[in-house]
Amino acid sequence: MKYAVIVPDGLGDWPIAELGNKTPLEAAHTPNLDQLAKEGILGTLQTVPPGMxxxxxxxxxxLMGYDPKSCYTGRAPLEAASLGIKVGEEDKVFRCNLVTAKGDILEDYSAGHVSTEEAKELxxxxxxAFGTKDLQFFPGKMYRHILLCKKGNDFEVQTAQPHDIQGxxxxxxxxxxxxxxxFTKLTLESRSVLENHPINQKRTKEGKSKANMIWLWGGGVKPKLEPFHQKFKGIKGGVISxxxxxxxxGHYLGWRVIQVPGATGYFDTDYKAKAKYAIEALKDLDLIFVHVExxxxxxxxxxxxxxxxxxxxxxxxxxxxxxxxxxxxxSYRLFVAPDHYTPTAKKTHIADPVPFIFIGSDTKVKSGKGYTEANAKSTGVHVEKGYLLMRRLIEGWDAI
Ligand SMILES: [Zn+2]
Known part of the structure; x- marks a missing residue:
C-alpha cells in the first residue's frame, strides 16, 4: 500500500466579486481534483483544535497525524530544525522576519518577498550588529529567518504575527x-543598520520595497514528537515542501526531507518537479506528503x-x-486537504474546517460532487479531530 497527501496551503476561500462571486477553487479549472472528489469521500476537516x-x-x-493540543511548542523551533540549527532543551527559538517599515507602519510582512541571497547579507x-553567544541569528529562505536564544526558555514573550498587522x-x-x-530593542534598532544598507539602496533603485526592519515572533521550545514510523506501524514517510x-x-517526525530543485515556495514554483520527485520517492517510501505554498x-x-x-x-x-x-x-490511499483557509479578502488565515478529498483503491463511498468549499460542506461528512485523517489514511477510512 502506498500513501500520499497533497496540501495546497491556504486553499480555502470565500466568493470573490472579481471571480464572478466564486471562490478561487470554484473558479479554477480543476478536472483532476473534481474527479477525485466525485469518486471518493468529500467532506470537511477541522485542522485547528478549539482555542488554537x-x-x-x-x-x-x-495533517501529519499529530494532535497539536498535545505536542505543539511553537513555530520557530520547527523551522530551525529544517535549517539544521541545533536547539537545546533550555533554548527558545524565534522567527525573525525581514519586513518593510514605512514610518511607524508595518507595510509588508515579507519585505517585498526579498530574495534569499539579499536576505542572507542583510x-x-x-x-x-546585535548577535551574541546567547542571541544567534541564522539566515533562512527569503524573508524567513531565525533567532536562537540560548538558555532562553524562561522568556514569556507574546508576539504578533507580522502578516496579521500589515498596514x-x-x-x-x-x-x-x-x-x-x-526583543523590542532588537526590532527597533535593526532599522539603524538596515535602512541604508547597500542592498536596500539597490532595492529602492529597482523600485522594490526595502527590507529595513526585523520582526520577531512565533517563539517556542524544542517539541517532543513521537517518530512517525513508531506512531504508524513502520510507515516510512517523506515530505516535499x-x-x-x-x-x-518532517525532520522531527523522522521523515525524509526531499529537496526539489525549482521549488520556491512562491507562484513561480516548479509544480511538475514536485510531482516527479514525489513519484520517485515512492519507490522506497510508503508515504509522501506534498505541500504547495x-x-x-x-x-x-x-x-x-x-x-x-x-x-x-x-x-x-x-x-x-x-x-x-x-x-x-x-493499492493506495490519498488525501487532498489544505491546512487552512487564507481568504483573499482577509489576507490571513482563519480556522474554519477545510474541504478535503479522501480516495483510495479500497474507498467505497463516492460523493458524486466536484471539489469546492460548498460541496464539501454539503456532504455532511466532517472530521472534527483533524489529526485522525492521517490515521484513516494509514488504517483505512472505516478504521475509526
Ligand atoms: Zn499563510
Whole structure:
C-alpha cells in the first residue's frame, strides 16, 4: 500500500466579486481534483483544535497525524530544525522576519518577498550588529529567518504575527511580557543598520520595497514528537515542501526531507518537479506528503487570479500525475486537504474546517460532487479531530 497527501496551503476561500462571486477553487479549472472528489469521500476537516490559532504549523501537525493540543511548542523551533540549527532543551527559538517599515507602519510582512541571497547579507549585517553567544541569528529562505536564544526558555514573550498587522502601526504590537525588552530593542534598532544598507539602496533603485526592519515572533521550545514510523506501524514517510516549517516538522517526525530543485515556495514554483520527485520517492517510501505554498501566498497578497492559477497548476501538474501513478502501481490511499483557509479578502488565515478529498483503491463511498468549499460542506461528512485523517489514511477510512 502506498500513501500520499497533497496540501495546497491556504486553499480555502470565500466568493470573490472579481471571480464572478466564486471562490478561487470554484473558479479554477480543476478536472483532476473534481474527479477525485466525485469518486471518493468529500467532506470537511477541522485542522485547528478549539482555542488554537490557525497557523501552518498547528495545521501541518494535524495533517501529519499529530494532535497539536498535545505536542505543539511553537513555530520557530520547527523551522530551525529544517535549517539544521541545533536547539537545546533550555533554548527558545524565534522567527525573525525581514519586513518593510514605512514610518511607524508595518507595510509588508515579507519585505517585498526579498530574495534569499539579499536576505542572507542583510541577516549577516544584523547578526554582526546585535548577535551574541546567547542571541544567534541564522539566515533562512527569503524573508524567513531565525533567532536562537540560548538558555532562553524562561522568556514569556507574546508576539504578533507580522502578516496579521500589515498596514497597521507596529508599535502597539511590539513584543510584550517577561524578557520582551530585548526583543523590542532588537526590532527597533535593526532599522539603524538596515535602512541604508547597500542592498536596500539597490532595492529602492529597482523600485522594490526595502527590507529595513526585523520582526520577531512565533517563539517556542524544542517539541517532543513521537517518530512517525513508531506512531504508524513502520510507515516510512517523506515530505516535499519549499517551506522551512514543514521541512522542520518532517525532520522531527523522522521523515525524509526531499529537496526539489525549482521549488520556491512562491507562484513561480516548479509544480511538475514536485510531482516527479514525489513519484520517485515512492519507490522506497510508503508515504509522501506534498505541500504547495503558492496558494497561501496568493491569499496573503490578496491576489485572486494568482490563487486561481496556482490551484489550476496544482491540479494539472501534481494531482493528476501523482494520482495516475498511485492508481497504476497498485493499492493506495490519498488525501487532498489544505491546512487552512487564507481568504483573499482577509489576507490571513482563519480556522474554519477545510474541504478535503479522501480516495483510495479500497474507498467505497463516492460523493458524486466536484471539489469546492460548498460541496464539501454539503456532504455532511466532517472530521472534527483533524489529526485522525492521517490515521484513516494509514488504517483505512472505516478504521475509526
Ligand atoms: Zn499563510
Amino acid at each position: 490559532y490557525p497557523g501552518s504549523d498547528v495545521c501541518g501537525l494535524s 541577516i549577516s549585517t544584523v547578526s554582526k 497597521q502601526k507596529f508599535e502597539p504590537h511590539l513584543p510584550k511580557g517577561r524578557g520582551s525588552d530585548i 519549499a517551506v522551512d516549517l514543514l521541512q522542520g516538522l 503558492a496558494t497561501d501566498e496568493a491569499g496573503h497578497s490578496g491576489l485572486a487570479q494568482e490563487k486561481k492559477k496556482a490551484i489550476e497548476r496544482i491540479d494539472e501538474a501534481i494531482v493528476g500525475p501523482l494520482h495516475d501513478h498511485l492508481r497504476k502501481q497498485g
